[in-house]
Amino acid sequence: MLVGDSGVGKTCLLVRFKDGAFLAGTFISTVGIDFRNKVLDVDGMKVKLQIWDTAGQERFRSVTHAYYRDAHALLLLYDVSNKASFDNIQAWLSEIQEHAHRDVVLMLLGNKVDSTQEREVKREDGEKLAKEYGLPFMETSAKTGLNVDLAFTAIAKELKQRSTMVPSEPRFQLHDYVKKEGRGGSCCRP
Amino acid sequence: MDSAPAEQGRREDAASQAARERVPRVDPYGFERPEDFDYASYEEFFSSYLVILTRRAIKWSKLLKGSNSVQKSMKVKRYIRKGVPLEHRARVWMGVSGAQAQMEQNPGYYHRLLKEERNDSLEEAIRTDMNRTFPENVKFRKTADPCLQKTLHNVLLAYGRHNQGVGYCQGMNFIAGYLILITKNEEESFWLLDALVGRILPDYYSPAMLGLKTDQEVLGELVRMKIPAVAELMEGHGVLWTLVVSRWFICLFIDILPVETVLRIWDCLFNEGSKIIFRVVLTLIKQHQAFILEATSFADICDKFKQITKGNFVTECHTFMQKIFSEPGSLSMTTITKLRESCRAKLLTQG
Numbered sequence: 242m243l244v245g246d247s248g249v250g251k252t253c254l255l256v257r258f259k260d261g262a263f264l265a266g267t268f269i270s271t272v273g274i275d276f277r278n279k280v281l282d283v284d285g286m287k288v289k290l291q292i293w294d295t296a297g298q299e300r301f302r303s304v305t306h307a308y309y310r311d312a313h314a315l316l317l318l319y320d321v322s323n324k325a326s327f328d329n330i331q332a333w334l335s336e337i338q339e340h341a342h343r344d345v346v347l348m349l350l351g352n353k354v355d356s357t358q359e360r361e362v363k364r365e366d367g368e369k370l371a372k373e374y375g376l377p378f379m380e381t382s383a384k385t386g387l388n389v390d391l392a393f394t395a396i397a398k399e400l401k402q403r404s405t406m407v408p409s410e411p412r413f414q415l416h417d418y419v420k421k422e423g424r425g426g427s428c429c430r431p
Numbered sequence: 432m433d434s435a436p437a438e439q440g441r442r443e444d445a446a447s448q449a450a451r452e453r454v455p456r457v458d459p460y461g462f463e464r465p466e467d468f469d470y471a472s473y474e475e476f477f478s479s480y481l482v483i484l485t486r487r488a489i490k491w492s493k494l495l496k497g498s499n500s501v502q503k504s505m506k507v508k509r510y511i512r513k514g515v516p517l518e519h520r521a522r523v524w525m526g527v528s529g530a531q532a533q534m535e536q537n538p539g540y541y542h543r544l545l546k547e548e549r550n551d552s553l554e555e556a557i558r559t560d561m562n563r564t565f566p567e568n569v570k571f572r573k574t575a576d577p578c579l580q581k582t583l584h585n586v587l588l589a590y591g592r593h594n595q596g597v598g599y600c601q602g603m604n605f606i607a608g609y610l611i612l613i614t615k616n617e618e619e620s621f622w623l624l625d626a627l628v629g630r631i632l633p634d635y636y637s638p639a640m641l642g643l644k645t646d647q648e649v650l651g652e653l654v655r656m657k658i659p660a661v662a663e664l665m666e667g668h669g670v671l672w673t674l675v676v677s678r679w680f681i682c683l684f685i686d687i688l689p690v691e692t693v694l695r696i697w698d699c700l701f702n703e704g705s706k707i708i709f710r711v712v713l714t715l716i717k718q719h720q721a722f723i724l725e726a727t728s729f730a731d732i733c734d735k736f737k738q739i740t741k742g743n744f745v746t747e748c749h750t751f752m753q754k755i756f757s758e759p760g761s762l763s764m765t766t767i768t769k770l771r772e773s774c775r776a777k778l779l780t781q782g
Contacts, residue, residue, distance in 0.1 A: 266562055269563050270601050272605070272681050298600065300600060300637075300638040301640075307673060311674075
């Protein structure tokens with residue numbers, strides 16, 4: 242499930258992941274809650290993800306937090322070119338703490354690193370906050386696709402492991418995976 | 432033997448290709464038809480609907496001849512249920528909803544609202560949604576002339592200032608957008624939005640959204656009474672009603688059902704009130720009961736509820752509107768009011 246302030250790019254991120262496309266100016270604001278399905282191949286196993294997209298406007302929180310309890314994973318987004326959306330992350334986290342399952346998979350994403358608008362949130366600030374709360378963290382761009390598939394794949398791997406739990410397999414480490422595979426905003430590793 | 436289905440497939444392809452060439456790519460309201468639009472079945476439906484539209488247009492012209500305003504009456508109600516022709520729609524909505532009277536009693540009010548002092552947070556919230564309201568509509572594109580984004584911005588801003596308890600709630604952008612497309616008039620759109628948000632719908636959009644939550648609970652109760660198997664399925668898998676219907680209620684079916692069907696629903700909504708919303712939802716569920724009951728998981732149920740808003744059943748708006756008055760059975764305002772009271776009380780004690 243995707244959460245975060247209005248306009249941080251939740252729907253864009255989801256469409257980029259689902260269809261591999263970024264079509265500027267074709268998105269409509271998400272009202273209430275909506276979902277898209279995607280089947281993902283995780284280490285040779287088909288995993289069906291039903292990804293819920295939520296409205297960011299504050300008044301919808303009282304409607305959407307009812308869904309937290311059914312979510313296996315939450316992607317919490319802010320917009321790196323919008324300081325207010327980053328400042329609100331703490332409020333989102335307490336919302337999540339209050340309503341979501343205790344063992345929900347949670348990841349923090351700083352979106353729109355491609356933005357031509359001035360960056361208002363430094364990468365280090367995101368990292369620091371994530372560390373404070375013990376969350377895996379990445380910067381993403383729905384526009385260029387940076388780290389988008391990775392974020393969802395990491396979640397899918399973690400969920401698959403939790404549901405199958407084969408003791409002989411080495412345990413999947415979400416934090417390490419994200420750290421190892423994640424790409425920096427300015428970097429262009431193939 | 433094998434060639435028969437292939438042959439038939441080719442014929443269908445050719446027919447749908449021909450339909451694709453005949454049916455305009457942009458609908459009369461400015462919406463581009465989606466990639467997967469079924470041109471062939473739309474054309475088939477529309478050729479028979481055109482006959483109905485023509486007949487209704489003649490009847491309405493007679494009814495409205497010589498009178499400026501539309502008053503509620505049994506005859507008007509019957510006529511509205513059969514559909515208001517596009518050319519009279521704005522006038523009929525304005526008349527039966529009371530928006531016309533409000534506008535006449537408050538001359539200049541709308542324009543005074545627009546001149547009020549700025550409120551940054553309201554404007555910011557509205558601005559965030561400007562490019563995200565009907566990007567698939569050619570009239571809302573930045574490049575359109577005139578571009579309806581400016582009109583939309585004004586209507587929402589004025590409304591946020593007029594009804595400060597509500598301000599701006601996402602979803603109102605789509606509703607105001609439809610009103611602008613139909614009335615082609617900024618001030619009328621404002622007063623119709625006020626009729627909906629301020630009078631017809633019970634508190635859907637204020638920050639607590641209590642009216643919305645209440646109505647979703649009311650729906651749950653109605654389904655339990657009228658379609659118990661579906662209620663059981665939902666409960667069995669722990670699917671909350673808000674999960675599948677919140678968008679339906681907040682956007683009044685915009686972007687859920689086809690445009691023409693939404694407008695036909697709104698015809699009745701302006702005249703008969705919010706009860707119509709329950710009729711539509713109950714009809715969709717009842718009609719697809721067997722299909723919904725095939726679901727075996729939480730995710731399945733959610734998928735089914737998305738699928739039942741698509742296809743010929745909802746495109747064929749005239750039959751659909753007949754169905755909403757027969758399929759769910761009786762639905763008295765007394766029942767709804769009682770359920771609203773009890774559900775609201777329950778929500779308030781839950782906190």
